[in-house]
Amino acid sequence: MSVEGKIMAKAPKVMPAQGDEDALTLYAAVGSALSFWEASEDALMDLFKTLCGEVEPVASIAYVQAPRKVRVSMIRQAIDSYGHRMLDDERSDIVSALNRLDKLAPTRNEIAHGHVSNQTIMETGESGEQTIMAQGHYLLPALSEGGWQQRTPRFHHTFDTIYAFQEDVRDQRWLIVQAQFRMAMREQEADQEAGSEWYMQHRTALDIAARKIPASDYQRYFKPMVEW
Known part of the structure; x- marks a missing residue:
């Protein structure tokens, strides 16, 4: 089934x-859309680890255990603290993607918790004739919500609206992945240009910050910067 034009992810009324x-x-x-959503969550996790994972290892552990709203808040705080490592357009792209994914999250929940139903909705005219108003398979709220599904569904989706959601999520994930990749590549190139000795001391400093090496033993790993 083809999709023509730009279709909003939110189902029409x-x-x-x-x-x-x-x-x-x-x-x-449904399966494809939810897989793309999880891919966007993975991209956000990679971004968070790139920003503060090595110097704040406990934060990374807390991140994966937190609900989504808390994770998004943690990413925003990480951007505030370490955003100087990004270019302005990268930071802008990531914030824009975060905002858009926040707006898409309710649609994700609809898709994840919906019920595929085959519907034929009829309307009876004044003279008794019946007209088919809607017919086919739709993704509707779970039957456990109660109410009259045929008349008052809280939401309804078809392939078109789910596909539009998926493509929107794909676009936001791409912004995050590209910004995170460019930042990581710049820092890797900077480490290589600085030389092996500086790189080893830099890595050791990160290990001390991450408590992999006791801070009291720093003299065993660092050479004096100035020979007296």
């Missing part, structure tokens, strides 16, 4: 007259 022809189309769309 009026259920489209034509749903998907078969349930498998929706099942595949």
